[in-house]
Amino acid sequence: MSAPLLQxxxxxxxxxxxxxxxxxxxxxxxxxxxxxxxxxxxxKTTVFNLITGVYAPSSGAVSFAGRPLAGLRSHEIVAAGVxxxxxxxxxxxxxxxxxxxxxxxxxxRAASPLxxxxxxxxxxxxxAAVTRRAEELLExxxxxxxxxxxxxxxxxxEQRRLEIVRALATRPxxxxxxxxxxxxxxxxxxxxxxxxQRVHREFSVTILLVEHSMRVVMGVCQRIAVLDHGKxxxxxxxxxxxxxxxxxEAYLGPDHATGLFHH
Amino acid sequence: xxxxxxxxxxxxxxxxxxxxxxxxxxxxxxxxIDPYHLDVLIGVGINIILAVSLNLIGGHTGQFSLxxxxxxxxxxxxxxxxxxxxxPRLIPDAAPGGFQENALFLGALLSAGLAAALAGLLVGIxxxxxxxxxxxxxxxxFGEIIRVLLQNFEPLGxxxxxxxxxxxxxxxxxxxxxxxxxxxxGCLVRSTYxxxxxxxxxxxxxxxxxxxxxxxxxxxxxVIGAFFAGIAGGLFGHFKMTITPSGFDFTRSIEIVVMVxxxxxxxxxxxxxxxxxxxxxxxxxxxxxxxRLVLYAVLLVALMLLRPRGLFNFRLGRRVSSS
Amino acid sequence: MTxxxxxxxxxxxxxxxxxxxxxxxxxxxxVLRFINFAHADVFMVGGFIGLYLAPHVPGGGTxxxxxxxxxxxxxxxxxxxxxxxxxAYRPLRGAPTLNVLITAIGVSLFLQAGGQLVxxxxxxxxxxxxxxxxITLGPLEFSTNQLLVIGVAGALVVAxxxxxxxxxxxxxxxxVSQNPKAARLMGINNDVVIxxxxxxxxxxxxxxxVLYAVNYPSVDPLMGVMPGLKAFVAAIVGGIGSxxxxxxxxxxxxxxxTVVAGSPYSTxxxxxxxxxxxxxxxxxxxxxxxxxxxxxV
Numbered sequence: 050m051s052a053p054l055l056q057x058x059x060x061x062x063x064x065x066x067x068x069x070x071x072x073x074x075x076x077x078x079x080x081x082x083x084x085x086x087x088x089x090x091x092x093k094t095t096v097f098n099l100i101t102g103v104y105a106p107s108s109g110a111v112s113f114a115g116r117p118l119a120g121l122r123s124h125e126i127v128a129a130g131v132x133x134x135x136x137x138x139x140x141x142x143x144x145x146x147x148x149x150x151x152x153x154x155x156x157x158r159a160a161s162p163l164x165x166x167x168x169x170x171x172x173x174x175x176x177a178a179v180t181r182r183a184e185e186l187l188e189x190x191x192x193x194x195x196x197x198x199x200x201x202x203x204x205x206x207e208q209r210r211l212e213i214v215r216a217l218a219t220r221p222x223x224x225x226x227x228x229x230x231x232x233x234x235x236x237x238x239x240x241x242x243x244x245x246q247r248v249h250r251e252f253s254v255t256i257l258l259v260e261h262s263m264r265v266v267m268g269v270c271q272r273i274a275v276l277d278h279g280k281x282x283x284x285x286x287x288x289x290x291x292x293x294x295x296x297x298e299a300y301l302g303p304d305h306a307t308g309l310f311h312h
Numbered sequence: 313x314x315x316x317x318x319x320x321x322x323x324x325x326x327x328x329x330x331x332x333x334x335x336x337x338x339x340x341x342x343x344x345i346d347p348y349h350l351d352v353l354i355g356v357g358i359n360i361i362l363a364v365s366l367n368l369i370g371g372h373t374g375q376f377s378l379x380x381x382x383x384x385x386x387x388x389x390x391x392x393x394x395x396x397x398x399x400p401r402l403i404p405d406a407a408p409g410g411f412q413e414n415a416l417f418l419g420a421l422l423s424a425g426l427a428a429a430l431a432g433l434l435v436g437i438x439x440x441x442x443x444x445x446x447x448x449x450x451x452x453x454f455g456e457i458i459r460v461l462l463q464n465f466e467p468l469g470x471x472x473x474x475x476x477x478x479x480x481x482x483x484x485x486x487x488x489x490x491x492x493x494x495x496x497x498g499c500l501v502r503s504t505y506x507x508x509x510x511x512x513x514x515x516x517x518x519x520x521x522x523x524x525x526x527x528x529x530x531x532x533x534x535v536i537g538a539f540f541a542g543i544a545g546g547l548f549g550h551f552k553m554t555i556t557p558s559g560f561d562f563t564r565s566i567e568i569v570v571m572v573x574x575x576x577x578x579x580x581x582x583x584x585x586x587x588x589x590x591x592x593x594x595x596x597x598x599x600x601x602x603x604r605l606v607l608y609a610v611l612l613v614a615l616m617l618l619r620p621r622g623l624f625n626f627r628l629g630r631r632v633s634s635s
Numbered sequence: 636m637t638x639x640x641x642x643x644x645x646x647x648x649x650x651x652x653x654x655x656x657x658x659x660x661x662x663x664x665x666v667l668r669f670i671n672f673a674h675a676d677v678f679m680v681g682g683f684i685g686l687y688l689a690p691h692v693p694g695g696g697t698x699x700x701x702x703x704x705x706x707x708x709x710x711x712x713x714x715x716x717x718x719x720x721x722x723a724y725r726p727l728r729g730a731p732t733l734n735v736l737i738t739a740i741g742v743s744l745f746l747q748a749g750g751q752l753v754x755x756x757x758x759x760x761x762x763x764x765x766x767x768x769x770i771t772l773g774p775l776e777f778s779t780n781q782l783l784v785i786g787v788a789g790a791l792v793v794a795x796x797x798x799x800x801x802x803x804x805x806x807x808x809x810x811v812s813q814n815p816k817a818a819r820l821m822g823i824n825n826d827v828v829i830x831x832x833x834x835x836x837x838x839x840x841x842x843x844x845v846l847y848a849v850n851y852p853s854v855d856p857l858m859g860v861m862p863g864l865k866a867f868v869a870a871i872v873g874g875i876g877s878x879x880x881x882x883x884x885x886x887x888x889x890x891x892x893t894v895v896a897g898s899p900y901s902t903x904x905x906x907x908x909x910x911x912x913x914x915x916x917x918x919x920x921x922x923x924x925x926x927x928x929x930x931x932v
Contacts, residue, residue, distance in 0.1 A: 132521070141511045143510050153523070445732055452864075456909050457910060577733075
């Protein structure tokens with residue numbers, strides 16, 4: 050097997066005396082759809098923040114496509130091919146739906162900022178191409194009807210979808226989804242499962258999914274890693290995780306043995 | 313009115329050329345215009361440049377700056393230095409209003425812009441680490457430091473300032489510069505690249521997450537904004553014919569900030585209207601001159617309480633009711 | 636050495652006034668998280684209240700008479716501060732920082748321009764409300780006013796510290812400044828606390844105004860601008876939100892400024908304060924005694 054696309058090697062993050070992430074190893078091969086679960090405060094989002102350069106690890110290393118990410122700033126990590134969504138939706142308050150996607154296409158536009166002043170044909174074509182691509186993406190995710198609306202005024206579920214579209218517009222090789230099902234109702238969750246599978250298939254992107262909802266994780270992930278108190282306590286197929294006593298204990302405490310994942 | 317999408321302004325370059333043509337036309341007939349009106353027009357134009365350029369920094373990019381008068385001062389002194397000290401050596405016997413003089417002035421204005429842009433770079437760098445009112449204070453501090461340094465720099469006249477600056481500023485130069493400032497800021501913020509300014513203002517972390525470098529955007533905004541403030545300073549100096557460091561103090565910065573707030577942060581059209589309105593206001597209030605400042609202050613507070621998003625804020629795009 | 640001691644006293648008396656103003660900035664920033672630009676002008680109004688009160692106070696020129704003038708200015712400024720908060724800032728609760736900041740600048744301009752209309756623009760000389768004299772200590776010479784400023788300011792800082800750490804209102808104030816939402820859930824009326832904070836901070840500025848005027852015996856409507864900006868620098872240098880920090884920052888700034896003023900670089904003294912501000916904001920934004928905050932993702 051070739052080298053994994055994303056590799057975390059003994060990654061540790063300490064805030065003062067608190068160890069938020071404790072010597073976590075993680076390897077995601079290209080093309081996989083992997084889940085990262087764990088109880089509240091287990092350090093899942095912190096792992097995302099470590100991968101995307103929001104925090105620098107206290108020790109250990111993160112590498113992407115064989116290249117160490119140490120010292121790179123968030124936007125440079127995006128340029129390397131890692132995009133993310135946020136647990137608490139972070140859309141741009143003053144941009145329309147279309148512009149939200151256009152701004153994320155920045156890395157792939159052909160024209161330089163100076164050309165916007167001279168406005169030759171090349172500039173206009175490049176701008177038109179960006180707009181076209183943004184519209185295509187919105188169409189794919191059934192958001193084009195909101196094209197000129199303010200991004201923040203969309204219904205909640207649509208905002209989550211728009212965040213995924215925005216991340217895809219940066220043309221990532223690895224997509225990090227941070228609790229995309231949070232706040233969705235059961236019907237919307239089902240739609241989301243289908244959507245994640247579609248993204249995984251049609252954009253041939255590797256996905257790491259942090260999720261609380263077992264229904265979503267068990268439904269889509271090929272492999273699952275479990276965090277508890279910053280440590281990785283289990284890793285394996287959904288079936289294996291479902292049965293893992295350490296996982297059940299972490300979620301429900303030592304007295305519960307079964308029945309966790311059946312509802 | 314102004315739409316967000318690039319397609320909404322189909323021929324911006326044509327618009328710029330028309331504005332330049334209008335400037336030349338206006339200039340040709342300027343001796344038939346009442347000199348008082350001409351002065352007011354020049355004042356309006358200079359304020360439009362200042363407001364539009366500050367709007368790029370404070371409005372579109374959200375970097376609240378209280379030091380715009382400092383950039384203006386740098387430009388005013390740089391331009392005056394060029395025409396006063398370099399001019400007599402380069403063109404000792406130029407005809408008034410002739411080609412040589414205008415070429416010298418163009419050079420002076422460009423120097424003004426570049427010098428101010430350099431100052432903008434210096435101020436922009438701390439903006440990378442600070443936000444909100446802390447940044448406002450640092451820019452305020454920079455503005456005041458520039459003023460104190462100029463006051464102590466004798467070759468440029470010290471506290472007394474520079475006198476006898478040639479009156480090169482004409483309606484043409486002012487209208488042309490204002491048109492250029494509006495064009496550059498307008499085209500920039502409407503391009504895909506320029507959407508990044510707003511993205512950085514709205515949420516730096518999300519902006520980084522789509523691959524934008526917030527630091528770079530902020531510095532670019534400061535440099536371009538300062539460039540045009542410097543040109544406005546150069547025009548101002550060659551209009552008033554005398555400049556002093558105290559003419560570019562904190563109060564002057566506040567005036568420009570008020571124009572931007574009144575017009576609505578990030579709303580180029582509104583900011584232009586506000587610049588016109590606030591330049592004309594003192595002229596209108598001349599009969600009650602002693603109450604002018606008090607009224608101005610009351611207006612400012614009332615505006616913040618009643619129309620916090622600016623006088624000319626019209627919601628862009630449509631909202632979707634949440635389900 | 637003599638020179639140095641002399642400068643030390645001069646610097647401390649200037650710094651004491653900065654400290655009094657800085658306390659108000661720091662307290663108001665603590666509960667509302669914004670720079671109250673108008674604070675400097677409340678300080679100015681304090682000076683003018685002293686000016687107008689002085690002739691009407693029994694026992695003018697005695698310590699008791701001086702104290703009455705001082706208290707009068709403190710009460711007047713406390714009322715002014717509460718009025719400003721009620722009319723200009725309370726309607727903006729929850730609005731973006733920028734709007735509140737602009738409002739504060741508007742209120743500041745209003746007080747300055749209004750002051751010029753009501754009091755006249757020219758500086759007015761300030762009467763000797765406290766007994767004046769000089770104390771000679773070997774080669775050193777202090778004016779009683781300088782010592783008075785240091786003494787009164789010191790007493791007020793101690794009183795404030797007791798108020799904030801030993802009273803119910805004080806603990807409510809600390810609660811609101813740490814977490815306004817949680818404070819409300821604990822049954823604290825935030826509006827009352829904020830009103831009291833403005834009253835206290837403004838009263839201290841009023842005291843500062845009188846003491847400043849006593850030491851530089853004149854007042855004018857723009858006298859607040861520079862001391863106000865410098866006091867704010869002092870608040871940041873000391874650590875915004877920290878009462879001992881504001882006092883420390885004020886004294887430090889007063890000392891540095893006095894030393895620079897006595898040096899060949901005296902014309903740069905206004906720039907020094909701002910340079911200090913920039914250095915602190917860049918390298919230690921939390922100030923000497925403050926704590927840093929981190930944004931959560």
